[in-house]
Amino acid sequence: MDELGSASSPQLPVTVDGAEEDAALAKSLFLTRKEVIQRRLRRVRQLRRCYRTHYWALLEELRSKYRDYSWTYGKSPFKEDNNESENGNPNGVVNGVGGGEDVVRCRFSGCKTKAMAMTQYCHAHILSDSKQKLYQGCRAVAKNLPTGPSFCNKPVLKSVVPAACPTHHQFGERCLARALRRAGLGNAIPNNRKPTVKLHVVVSEFVHQIQKQRKLALKETALKVETE
Incomplete structure (x- = not known):
């Protein structure tokens, strides 16, 4: 097997390391514990080398196919x-x-x-x-119109939660960090983008934001009624 050869290339028979020693001990009725452990360790190490070589061969083949795919269907x-x-x-x-x-x-x-x-x-x-069946539209509100909210609707994978494009996902993270700082928690989001604050603090902040939006909606509705 070539060290970095293609995974689809024809494979040569693998010779087990220490085959001569195993052949000499094949007719033995009993083996010592040390001999058994040494034989197993030798075979495990060889199997690990085979797996590692096969892994890198698959990776090289994947890179080649991805390059062809990007060249054909990409920019x-x-x-x-x-x-x-x-x-x-x-x-x-x-x-x-x-x-x-x-x-x-x-x-x-x-x-x-x-x-x-x-x-x-x-x-x-x-x-x-x-x-x-793989994509859905970004559900972030891009603009508030008199007829209702206008969503971004850029394609994102359905497995992405929340359903937001990269731009609005980063915007949401910035809004969350700003809300946490306003709540007196400082820079609670580290570089790994995982909040370290407790769940009840985040939930209370979201409830506060929802109540604020409802108050603004009721205020706009009252102004429209008074105008009419």
Whole structure:
């Protein structure tokens, strides 16, 4: 087995370390405790080396495939010739860079970005795909309109909790740190972004924020009634 070879390359038979010694002791009826421990330790060390070599081979193969995936579906430094797409190709399919494969463009109107794998939309417009099950819109309020709140709605994975894009997630952390400082707790969020304060303090601060928002909403409603 090559130390950093491909995991899919043909494997050669592995020779067990100390095979000559094991063959000499194969016909023995009894082995001492020291001999058993030495044989097990020798085989465990060899197995660990095999696992380590196989792990790095898989990692190299993963890096190679990820590089190919990023080159095909990501943002390539080269811009392909879009003459075929502009001359009536409805699907926006052009030849890929150097690979000879077809690259699908995003079907969203006006978008020329490469589509993600197994779909016809790019990451920015993946929510336009009614069949996708992995992404949801960011639920952070971007703007308050007279008709109601307007959400950010940038695509984020459904496994992300809370459902917020990186920008609004960082904004929420800053608001939490500011609220904790206002409560007299100082810089309670360390570099690992895990609060060290007690849960009841955080809950009371959230309740205070909710009550404040409700009071503002009632005040705006009362002003509208008086105006009418």
